[in-house]
Amino acid sequence: MTGTEITPFRVDVPQAALDDLADRLRRAIRPSVLPGTGDRYGVPADQVEALAAHWLEKFDWRAVEARINAFPQFTTEIDGERIHFLHVRSARQDATPLVLTHGWPGSVFEFLGVVEPLTAPAADQPAFHVVIPSLPGVGFSGPTTTPGWGVDRTARAWVELMHRLGYDRYLAAGSDTGSMISPQMGRIDPDGVLGVHVAQVYSFPSGDPAEFEGLTPEDYAGLARMQWFQDTKSAFNVLSSQQPQTLAYALADSPLGLLAWNAQLFAADEDPDFVLSNIATYWFTGTASSSIRFYYEAAHADEPPTGPTTVPLGLAMFGGDFHSVRRFAERDHSRIVSWNAYDMVAPDPDSRDPRDHYAAHQHTDTWLVDLRAFVGLLPAG
Secondary structure, eight states: OOTTOEEEOOOOOOHHHHHHHHHHHHHOOOOOOOTTOTTTTSSOHHHHHHHHHHHHHTOOHHHHHHHHHTSOEEEEEETTEEEEEEEEOOSOTTOEEEEEEOOTTOOGGGGHHHHHHHHSOOTTSOOEEEEEEOOTTSGGGOOOSSSOOSHHHHHHHHHHHHHHTTOSSEEEEESTTHHHHHHHHHHHOTTTEEEEEESOOOOOOOSOGGGGTTOOHHHHHHHHHHHHHHHHTOHHHHHHHHOHHHHHHHHHHOHHHHHHHHHTTSOTTSOHHHHHHHHHHHHHHTOHHHHHHHHHHHHHTOOOOSSOBOSOEEEEEETTSOOOOHHHHHHHBSOEEEEEEESOOOOOTTOOOOOSOOHHHHTHHHHHHHHHHHHHTSOOO
């Protein structure tokens, strides 16, 4: 593949790879576990064992392949790396291009359930041409072969992708890493990005005491949520941003290890087929290592933004996920036009179980309503 060529793509994992996975799962060596400790030391053993048993005995990768292969998929080379993406055009002439970006340990599977309602909605609802790329170094994009693929370089690649597809004006939306990449696209291409819709706004206190004056109880709840995450769930970020290669040897060699590591950001009661669709994608594509390198690149290659975003921004945050604080968000984003919180809950101090992080998958109807309402607030363009 060279230049700007766009090549059709289908997922087709060799049977030998499925057989090897099953053999590795059967022969996996378990670590010692302290009884009665729940999730105090990390992902609970019973959660890992249940997922491992489901992966070996019930999970149907061929059905997963059939589901994603029902959508048009492509690859193209951007800035020296292969990029995989879904591109589903609406039949509506008034459809607006929309790029959806996932994060780690998710994948394009987060958004498969919203493709049809976005591309073929009711007549009184907006329609979209949907583009869903796999992050560089994740899934079917394959391992990255060059350093520097953090938020900024990925955002530039997504801008190039949308223009390469013929979309001069488009929307950007996402969650997790996608909630960082999408606003950065607005900084890079303010004349092209019509608006940005995210599930989290990652704006943190700057250290200026004046920022805390007049904060609401909801704001302090958001700060408490940030602190809870820092105290209980941020080990993956620290390790991945400092020594991703050290961990990569274990993740590349052991599907059980990859399952346990990636499962830390899936709720214990999440649909196991959804969890394993994402984790198996990392396994079969050999992207456990390159996916966590993204954190290192974001910490070392990305430069801090020089100013706030200027394109319209909308937030739809859910349940037990990250609680954004509007005071800090307004410092980093100058045109917040929509700010909605749905069923927000305080974290359980006795639990490390993450909740509601995959909004488009877990709260599809509400997420769609919020996105459509946000689009309705944007100036015609």
